[in-house]
Amino acid sequence: MLVRLIKYFKKYKTYAILCPILMLVEVLCDVLMPYMMALIVNRVSDTVRANTSFTNEDTRYIITVGAVMILLALIALLCGALAARLAAAAAQGGGTELRYDLFKQIQTFSFADLDKFSVPSLITRLTTDITNIQMAGMMSLRMLIRAPFMLLFALILALSINSELALVFLVAIPILGVALYFIIRTAHPRFRKLQKKFDALNASIQENLTGIRVVKSFVREDYEKEKFKKSNDDFTNTAIGAVKVVIFTMPLMQLVIYGCIIAILWFGSGMVADTTITRIVTGAENVSGMQAGDLISFISYVTQILISLMMISFLFLMFVRSKASAERVFEVMDTESSIKDPENPVVEVKDGSIVFNNVSFRYEEGKGEDTLSDINLSIASGENIGIIGATGSAKTTLVQLIPRLYDVTKGEVLVGGVNVKDYSLKSLRDAVAMILQKNTLFSGTIRDNMKWGNEKATDEEIIEALKQAQAWPFVSKLEKGLDHWVEQGGANFSGGQKQRLCIARSLLKKPKVIILDDSTSAVDMATDAKIRASFKENLKGITVIIIAQRVRSISHCDRIIVMDDGKINAIGTHEELLENCEIYEDIYKSQQEGVLADA
C-alpha cells in the first residue's frame, strides 16, 4: 500500500527526497550544538580550575566555536524552514494527484458501483480520508528521517563523550519504549470505541433535528432528552476512559527524562570528580576524562534522545490512523467499473428499436430474488410506449437496462438491433436519453444546465428545447432568462419546473430513444398534456417510453406495458387493457375520480 501511495508523489520526487536530506542536515546541526557547547565550557573550566589566566588563544577558540555554533544554528534554521515548505508542497501535491485519480475512478463507476459505495461514503473518501493521508505524508517527510536520526546521532555523540555514561540510555530507552507501547496498545482500541460513540451521538442529534416536528407533535421532548442524556453520559465516560490512558504519557516522559538526568548527574559527577582529582594530583592538564561541560551536554542529549523516541511512537500512531484512510481510498481505486466499453465498440446507434430477450435482473449478483424475470419485449423504432404498475413493480429497473445503467443478469437487451453491451457507453447514452425519477439540476445558470445536453447548443436551440418541454413560459418570465441562476439541486425551482427543465436538457441531446421515468409527476395535467402533444409533433421517429402513475399520462400511447412484481402482466392499447387487464382496470378505476394536481 505504501508503495502505491508513494507512486503519487512521483511528480514531487525532488521535494520528497530533498526534504529528508535537509532534515538530516538540521538534525546534524542540532545534535552538534551541545557537543560544541561542551568544548567551550570545558575550555573555560580548565582555566578556572587551573586558576591560570585566559590567553588570547583561548578567547579566539571560544569565539570561533561560538561563531561556528551560530552558523550551524542558522544553517539548521534554513534547512528546517525549507524542509517544512518542501514537505508541505510534496504532501499537498501528492494528495492532490491522489484525489484527482480517485475522482477520475469514481467517474468511471457504473450505477451498481455507486449504489455499493453510497454517496456520503464517497464524499468522505474524497475529502477527510485524503486530508488524513496528506497530513501523514507531510509529518512523515519531516519526522520519519528526523526522529530516528536524531536518536541515532545524539546517541553516537553521547557515546563518544563517555561510553560508560551512555549506558544510562540503554536502560532508559527500553523502559520508555515498552511503556509507550503499552499506552498506545491500551489507548488505541479505546479511541476507536470513542470514535464510534461519537458517531452514534452525532447520528442521534442529527436524527432529532430532522425529526423535530415529529418530536414536537407527539410531545416527546422529555423522552428525547432522556434518550440523549444516556448517550451523552455514555460518550463522556468512554472519553474519560480513553483519554485517561493518554495522559500517562506526559508524566511518564518526565519521569524517564528526570530519572536519566539524575542518573547521569550522579554517575557523571563521580567521573568529573575523578578527572579533576587526577588532574590535580598529576598536575597534567591534558588528562582525558569527563568534564563539567560534557556533563551539561549529556543532559541536553537526554532530552533530544527521549523526545525523538516519543516522536517515533507518535508517527507510528499516525500511520495506524492514516492506514485506515488509505485503505478506504484504495478500496475505491481497486473497484473496477462493472460496466465498461467493449473491445471494438459499435459507435453508431442505427435506430430507436428496442428488444428484450429473456431478460432477468437482480441488483446484487447471487443475492436476493430477481427484480425482473423473463422479460420479452420488442419495441419498434419511433413507437410510443407507456409503462404503468404499482410502486415496486420494477418499472424503473426495466428501463434502466436500455441505456445500460445496469447490466442484465440473464438474457440480452438490443437497441437498434445491437446488444447494448457492444456499444461504446458514450454513443449508447447519447442515443438513449433517460430522465431519471430523482433528477438533479446543478448550480450554474439555466444555460449551463441546458448545455449538459449539448455543449454546443445555441441559445435558439436551447429555447426551442425549453419550448418543447413547456418550460419556456416560466423561463422567459425570469428577469435574467437563460442566465438565471440555478441553486444546487435546483432548489430555487418548484418540482414541476425542475422536471420540465430536466426534460428540455435531455431533448437537447437529440436522442433516438427518450425515456421519461415518472418525469412529469409534479406537472399539472394541462401542461402534461401539452408536453405530450409537443412530443407527438416534434419527436417523430423517436422512440418514447413514458413511465407514469397516472393513466391519463399514458393512455394515448401506441402500446402500454403493465408491470406487476417484476414481470410484464400485459401489453396493449388503453382500450385493450381496459378490456382484458384486471390490474390496469383497477388502476384506472382508482383514478377515475380524477386527480387534482400532484404535489
Next chain:
Amino acid sequence: MRRKMHVENKPKNAFKTLARMYKYMSGHTLGLVFAIILIIFSSLAGIIGTSLLRPLINNLMNNIKLLMDAGHDASTAKEIIMSGVFDTLVIMIVVYFLGALSTYFGNRLLLIISQKTTNRIRKELFDHLQSLPVGFFDRNTHGELMSRFTNDMEHITMALEQSLSQTITSAITIVGTFIMMVYYSPFLTIFVILMLFVMLRVVRFVGKKSAENFRNQQKSLGELNSFIEEMMEGQKVVKIFNHEDKNLSEFEALNEELRKASTDAQTYAGILMPIMGNLSYVQYAITACVGALIIANPVNLAFFAMDVGTLASFLQFTRAFSQPITQIANQTNTLLAALAGAERIFAVLDEEPEEDNGKTTLAMAKRNENNELVLVDKPFVDMTQCQKENLIPVWKTPTPEGYKLTELKGDVRFNNVVFGYVEDVIVLKNLSLYAKPGQKIAFVGSTGAGKTTVTNLLNRFYEIKEGSITYDGIDIRDIKKADLRRTLGFVLQDVHLFEGTIKDNIRYGRLDATDEEVVQSAKIANAHSFIKRLPQGYDTVLTKDGINLSQGQKQLVSIARAAISDPPVLVLDEATSSIDTRTEKLIEKGMDSLMKNKTTFVIAHRLSTVRNANAIMVIENGEIIERGDHEDLLELKGRYYSLYTGMSELS
C-alpha cells in the same frame, strides 16, 4: 458561485463568554483551582530542577581543589564532594518526582472537569433545542446546528483538556525561567531579551501569514468540497449525460487551487517550529560564548557575575525558554477558537424557547347524576387511559374562583387569522374557518398557497399575528402547548421515522402501548401485512431515517403511529402521496376508521381523499377563494372545477 462557508474563529466578547463558560464549571471550582496549582507546580519543578544544576556543578568545579588544598586526600575529597552531590540529587529526585506526579494528577483533574463540563453544555444545548420553536429550525440548517455539537464542542474540549494546561505551563515556564535567568545573570539575560524581540516578531509575522493562508485554504477546501458533494449526489445524472470528462476538468481546476492554497497554509504552519527551535540554538551559542568569556575575564560586578555552574543552568534555561513561546502562539489560537465556539453555542442557548403561557390543561372527569362534569383526581395520561377507565377527557381552565371544565371534543375554529413567517410578508390573510367535532375539512390549492401553514398554526408550531384560533372554544394560546399537541395527530408527507424497531416507531405515538395495540393500529393503517412479511416482523430495525422501507411503507407506518395515539383531531398533510393509487384504495377503509369520530384536516391532491370531505377549502395566495362540498364546488365552475378537470396549473 458555490456555497461558501466561513467560520469566524475570534470571539466577539471574550470576557463575557469566559465568565459564562465558568458557570458550566461551577461545582468544579475547587478541582479547577487544585488542577491549576498542580500544573503550576509541575512546571515549577522543571525550573527548580534545572536551577539545582548550579550548586551541583559549582560544588564539583570549585570544592575539590579547596578540599585537597586543605589537606584532604583524594578519596576523602571525592567522598565529601559526592555526599554534596547526593544531597542535591535527593532534593532533585523529590522535586522531579512530585513534578511528574502533579503533571499526572493535574491533567487527570482537568480531563474530568472538561469532560463533565462539555457533557453539561452538550446536554443543556440539546435540551434547549427541544424547547425552541420550529421557526428556529427553519432558519438554521442542520449542518450548522450539528457543528455546534461537533466542531465547537471539540474546540472547547481541546481547550479545557490541553490548551489550558499547556498555556499555564508555558506561561509559568516563561516567567519562571526568565526570573531565574535574571537572578543568575542579568547580563546574559540582556541577550535573551534581544532574542525575545526577534522571536516575537517572527511569531507575529508567521502567525499573521498563517492565519491569512489558512483562510484561503478553508475557502478552497469549501469550494472543492461542495463541488464534490454536488457531483457525488448527481453522479447518476453525470453518467447519463456522458459528462464525466467535463466534470473531471472542472474538478482538476478546483483541486489545483486547493493544492496551491494548502501548500502555503501548511508551509506557514510547519515553519514556526524549526525557526523558533533554531533561533533558540543561536541564543544557546551566544550564551555559551559570552558566558564563557565573562567567566574567563571576570568583572567585579554582581551584574556580570558568572561561574561554570551558573552557565550550566543558564544554558538549560535558554533551551527551555523558546518552546513555550511557540506553544503559547499555537494555544492562543485554540483558546480563541474555543471561545468563539462557546459564543456560538451560547447564542443558541440564548434563543427564546417556545412561548407557552397556556394555563388550560388536560384532565379527566366524569358526569354526576345532574350530568355535570366532575373532576376526577387523577393525572391525565392519554386518551386511551380515559377510554379504559370510562372517564371523559376535559380541558381544565383555572378561573379566579377555582377552575372550569370543558369537554374535549375537537371543535376547531380560525377567526380572522393573519400570519406570516417573516415580518412584512403575509402568508395567510384574514382566514376564517371552522371544523365541528367529527367533521372532515379538506384543503386544496397550489404549493405555497398556505395549506400546510394552516395546520402548522393549529399546533402552534408558529404563532399567529392577528385573529385567534380556538379549540373547543378555548383560545389555543391559553392551552398548555404540550396538552394542545397531545390532542392533535399529525401525519406528514415527509415521513420521519427514528432509528429503532418498527414496533418502537409505532409506539412513539403512545409510549405505554402494548404489543397488541401496536399490531392493532398497524392493521388500521394497513401496514400489518407488509410488516409481518419482513424478516423480523415488528422487530425489524430501521436504519437512518427508515431508508430500508419504501416511501409508501414509511407513510403507512406513520399512519399507524398517529392511530395509536388516538387524538380527537387529525391532520393528514399529503399523508398518502407516496402510496400508489391501488394501495391507497386498499387502505381507504383503514383511513376511514382512523378518521371516524375525529375532526380531520386533510391536505391532498387526490380526489379520492378529498371528495367526501364535509367542506373543501380552495386556498390561493393565503386566502380561501372557494369553499363548499365537492358537488357545490363543481357546480360553481370556479378554480376547483378547473383544477379538477386539469385545465389549470398548480405550480
